[in-house]
Amino acid sequence: MGSVNNSKLIVLLLVLISCSKQNIGTAELSVTLGDYFADKDVDYHKTKKRAIWPTPSIYPSNKIVLTFDDGPGPYTNKLLDIFAEYNKDRPEGQKAFATFFVLGENLSKYPEVAKRIIEDGHILASHDWNHTNNNKENQTLFESDLAKSIVAVEEVYASLGIERKEIYFRFPYGEYGKNGGYHHLDSIKKVGDKLYGENCLNYAFWDYDTNDWVKKMTSEMIALNTFNMLPAVKEMILYDRMKKDGIWTPIKVEIDASYKHGGVSLMHDVHLRSVLATKILLDKIETHNSTSRDEDKIEVVALDTVTEYQYDERECTLVD
Numbered sequence: 536m537g538s539v540n541n542s543k544l545i546v547l548l549l550v551l552i553s554c555s556k557q558n559i560g561t562a563e564l565s566v567t568l569g570d571y572f573a574d575k576d577v578d579y580h581k582t583k584k585r586a587i588w589p590t591p592s593i594y595p596s597n598k599i600v601l602t603f604d605d606g607p608g609p610y611t612n613k614l615l616d617i618f619a620e621y622n623k624d625r626p627e628g629q630k631a632f633a634t635f636f637v638l639g640e641n642l643s644k645y646p647e648v649a650k651r652i653i654e655d656g657h658i659l660a661s662h663d664w665n666h667t668n669n670n671k672e673n674q675t676l677f678e679s680d681l682a683k684s685i686v687a688v689e690e691v692y693a694s695l696g697i698e699r700k701e702i703y704f705r706f707p708y709g710e711y712g713k714n715g716g717y718h719h720l721d722s723i724k725k726v727g728d729k730l731y732g733e734n735c736l737n738y739a740f741w742d743y744d745t746n747d748w749v750k751k752m753t754s755e756m757i758a759l760n761t762f763n764m765l766p767a768v769k770e771m772i773l774y775d776r777m778k779k780d781g782i783w784t785p786i787k788v789e790i791d792a793s794y795k796h797g798g799v800s801l802m803h804d805v806h807l808r809s810v811l812a813t814k815i816l817l818d819k820i821e822t823h824n825s826t827s828r829d830e831d832k833i834e835v836v837a838l839d840t841v842t843e844y845q846y847d848e849r850e851c852t853l854v855d
């Protein structure tokens with residue numbers, strides 16, 4: 536995808552400046568601009584270039600992209616049930632589809648769940664083979680695990696007779712580019728070239744962390760951390776985290792309207808609290824939309840409908 540145009544860039548920087556005043560959530564936003572898809576002409580190792588985190592085309596907006604990491608796990612089926620119930624009888628275009636960034640090593644443990652993710656209309660994507668921080672892996676291991684995880688995702692699609700060109704990747708912990716020996720974005724280009732004969736691996740970050748990984752967060756708190764981030768929502772409460780006696784603990788904070796932005800949210804389907812939070816969230820969205828003017832309606836959009844995640848002319852079929 537091309538670089539961000541100037542007007543979007545100004546909006547984005549204003550948002551980042553306003554966000555930086557309030558240290559809420561992980562929000563470790565990198566303001567160094569980069570493109571989606573690793574730029575094939577850039578030597579990242581040389582430039583140390585870091586990619587942008589927020590998704591400019593929907594930041595800020597009342598659009599939300601739901602993403603779930605680290606599965607499939609024991610609660611993923613329950614989450615799929617929740618989406619199926621929400622989508623039942625809902626017209627096309629108003630259904631909610633999520634993206635599941637799965638660990639390659641979990642796919643063989645939950646093969647039927649992995650297939651169901653796709654069959655139910657959601658997106659299956661790679662969160663690497665395991666959850667090791669890639670900055671701690673050497674280049675050979677990073678590249679072989681990355682390739683293995685991509686092929687594992689492709690195999691699930693293939694088992695259903697589906698050829699899909701959009702295969703997304705998310706770094707565990709969002710960590711990359713800090714290993715002195717190489718740069719992960721150079722490796723992404725290299726692995727994409729090897730598997731597809733072209734630059735086909737698009738990486739995905741998130742616009743806000745719901746803090747659902749904090750054990751003491753309740754489902755209600757996680758739902759509010761997602762819902763209240765949308766500009767159309769008037770509630771100004773979020774649950775940030777702070778360490779108390781060495782344990783991450785939720786802390787209620789008040790935000791102002793400038794902090795809200797929507798975009799890609801991060802949750803984890805390996806936690807039951809997060810799965811139950813999704814039910815609360817979808818119910819809140821439904822109630823909100825039933826009483827809102829069109830311009831204030833919340834849209835749950837699929838990742839592959841977002842500009843930054845579209846593949847356009849790329850072919851991206853696996854090389855035999």
Ligand SMILES: [Zn+2]
Pocket residue numbers: 604605662666707708
């Ligand atoms: Zn993860």
